[in-house]
Amino acid sequence: MSFTRAFTPILRNASRSTAIRAPTRRFLNTETAPVLYSAHAKVVGARTGHIEGDDLNINLTMAKALGGPGDAGKTNPEELFAAGYGACFQSAMNASAMSMKIEMPKKKEDSVVETTVHLVGDMKALDMGIRVEMKVKIKGLSRDQVEKIVAKAEEVCPYSRATKGNVHTKIEIVDV
Known part of the structure; x- marks a missing residue:
């Protein structure tokens, strides 16, 4: 039996199931996209230094787990990343819900994103990275609605894209 005769039924069915699809949406070209907002920060002294920005004045400390003093009232890059990612993701959830005509809770405390950033790797080998865990809690919505909102937020959140x-990044939906 020839190759063509043996595979003709398979090829015939394959060609029927092939549909013309719309081109997938490309990610934003961040190099050429119009700037919506810019933030600037000046860091002096690395992990034990100071950060200044237009509306920012923060002292840094090395975390105790990394051998530093972990000074009270001071923060570190991982904590700042956790705060920024969590706030950005929650804003993306709000925008996603609105685009899907799902009403988010009126009270701010009824929609919570808890973000943990882990510094991982080997400091001695200078081979480090981060791992992120998020817990999303939204009162008053079904689990299905929250899953849809989170999935859309993952697509549109600038931190998630970056x-x-x-x-x-592990995102856990916590039933409330």
């Missing part, structure tokens, strides 16, 4: 493929 870390995709680089940072392992």
Whole structure:
């Protein structure tokens, strides 16, 4: 039996199931996209230094787990990343819900994103990275609605886009 005769039924069925699809949406070209907002920060002294920005004045400390003093009232890059990612992701959830005509809770405390950033790797070998865990809690919505909102937020959140493929991120939906 020839190759063509043996595979004709398979090829015939394959060609029927092939549909013309709309081109997938490309990610934003961040190099040429119009700037919506810019933030600037000046850091002096690395992990034990100081950060200044237009509306920012923060002292840094090395975390105790990394051998530093972990001074009260001071922060570190991982904590700042956790705060920024969590706030950005929650804003993306709000925008996603609105685009899907799902009403988010009126009270701010009824929609919570808890973000943990882990510094991982080997400091001695200078081979480090971060891993992110998020817990999403939204009162008054079904689990299905929350899952849809989170899935859309993962697509549109600038932090999620920036870390995709680089940072392992686990998002857990917590029933409330």
